[in-house]
Amino acid sequence: MDRATAFVCSRCGDEILSSSRHDCAGPDAAVHLRHDADAVRDQLDEYRQFDDSRRYAPLLPVETLDAVTLGEGGTDLVDAPSLGAELGISLQLKLEGANPTGSTKDRGSTVVAAHAVELESDVVACASTGNAAASMAAYAARSGLDCCLFVPERAPDAKAVQPLVYGADVLAVEGTYDDAHDLCERVTAASDWLDRSAGATPYTDAGARTLGYELAEQTDTVPDWVVVPMGNGGTLASAWRGLQTFADLTLVDGTPRMLGVQADGTAPIHDAVHGTASGDGETCADSIDVGTPQRQDDALAAIEESGGTAVAVSETAIRDATGALGSQEGVFVEPACAAALAGIDRARERGIIDRGEDVVAVMTGSGLKDTATARTVVDSPETVDTETDPATIARRYSSDSA
Numbered sequence: 001m002d003r004a005t006a007f008v009c010s011r012c013g014d015e016i017l018s019s020s021r022h023d024c025a026g027p028d029a030a031v032h033l034r035h036d037a038d039a040v041r042d043q044l045d046e047y048r049q050f051d052d053s054r055r056y057a058p059l060l061p062v063e064t065l066d067a068v069t070l071g072e073g074g075t076d077l078v079d080a081p082s083l084g085a086e087l088g089i090s091l092q093l094k095l096e097g098a099n100p101t102g103s104t105k106d107r108g109s110t111v112v113a114a115h116a117v118e119l120e121s122d123v124v125a126c127a128s129t130g131n132a133a134a135s136m137a138a139y140a141a142r143s144g145l146d147c148c149l150f151v152p153e154r155a156p157d158a159k160a161v162q163p164l165v166y167g168a169d170v171l172a173v174e175g176t177y178d179d180a181h182d183l184c185e186r187v188t189a190a191s192d193w194l195d196r197s198a199g200a201t202p203y204t205d206a207g208a209r210t211l212g213y214e215l216a217e218q219t220d221t222v223p224d225w226v227v228v229p230m231g232n233g234g235t236l237a238s239a240w241r242g243l244q245t246f247a248d249l250t251l252v253d254g255t256p257r258m259l260g261v262q263a264d265g266t267a268p269i270h271d272a273v274h275g276t277a278s279g280d281g282e283t284c285a286d287s288i289d290v291g292t293p294q295r296q297d298d299a300l301a302a303i304e305e306s307g308g309t310a311v312a313v314s315e316t317a318i319r320d321a322t323g324a325l326g327s328q329e330g331v332f333v334e335p336a337c338a339a340a341l342a343g344i345d346r347a348r349e350r351g352i353i354d355r356g357e358d359v360v361a362v363m364t365g366s367g368l369k370d371t372a373t374a375r376t377v378v379d380s381p382e383t384v385d386t387e388t389d390p391a392t393i394a395r396r397y398s399s400d401s402a
């Protein structure tokens with residue numbers, strides 16, 4: 001099928017072809033879709049009927065997605081009635097932790113891997129706080145690519161172990177995420193490796209936009225707010241472009257406002273929105289612990305164009321939100337997602353989000369990614385000896401129900 005869409009690099013203006021190399025590194029390395037709206041709408045319909053799992057193929061700048069899929073995307077959007085009532089809003093959660101490697105990063109990795117296959121590239125690299133690295137490793141394994149990863153040495157254990165199981169080389173960089181990113185950039189500049197790091201290739205962004213396409217299709221009416229935790233800012237920026245594309249195609253009636261959330265300790269995008277300077281601290285939300293965001297300009301543009309804003313939240317609020325999501329909604333997320341929920345609370349307090357508004361919060365990654373931090377918000381399991389009288393255990397909820 002001929003494409004109704006051309007993909008143009010927003011940095012150099014060239015058309016992007018998956019079978020040739022395009023290394024436009026930089027904060028604005030995004031793709032523009034140049035399309036004929038009627039033709040795209042028709043193709044979206046055709047693909048959906050032909051294979052629902054490839055429903056967004058007409059909007060992706062690669063040809064061979066079949067080769068490298070693990071079933072990413074198509075995640076559920078569920079109601080959060082208990083937390084919604086508490087916050088005085090209608091709240092839904094997009095469960096991105098259900099992606100094959102446990103985070104939203106799989107949306108970008110599948111497209112980068114497909115591109116690498118089309119290019120006949122042998123090696124793919126990625127600097128990451130952990131999830132993009134684990135994700136790229138899985139898709140590299142799937143497509144027979146070597147994979148070299150740069151993660152900060154203090155990444156949560158699961159995020160270092162997971163890519164090792166996928167057979168990747170994991171370099172634990174002595175320093176922060178920003179140091180890991182710099183080293184990866186220097187290595188890829190001196191080699192012909194394809195770089196999946198944030199901002200390094202427009203293919204990541206193209207894949208990540210499927211989050212926005214899905215949100216546009218899954219919500220009955222356009223929500224008032226979509227809330228996304230921000231590290232490099234790419235997840236929010238790409239989701240916004242996806243939402244905007246569906247509105248441009250008149251497949252939906254408009255766009256939500258984007259609320260970006262960062263942690264008080266590391267809040268450069270928040271600070272750029274508000275002209276403030278937050279403390280140079282740390283956060284338990286490692287996925288958004290990014291001092292120099294690679295997609296900051298894109299994120300700022302998304303926030304501005306959508307009529308949104310940014311908030312920052314405390315470590316205590318992040319920890320409390322982790323427990324609330326688990327115990328009230330049955331949703332176990334890593335701290336970055338808990339930050340998004342805490343951000344909604346903050347935005348309600350400050351009158352940014354009004355009572356009764358429709359809010360979608362993107363739960364970007366699974367809680368199993370960082371059980372060490374989760375452990376700090378719960379009590380330890382009780383130890384019981386095997387001789388304990390069963391009746392004493394069986395009675396434990398009786399006073400609650402009486």
Ligand SMILES: *Cc1c(COP(=O)(O)O)cnc(C)c1O
Nearest residue numbers: 131231232233234235336364365
């Ligand atoms: C990557 C990631 C984020 C932040 O995305 P950016 O593109 O860096 O802003 C948030 N949460 C999780 C779980 C992530 O993996």
Ligand SMILES: [Zn+2]
Nearest residue numbers: 009011012024
């Ligand atoms: Zn370019």
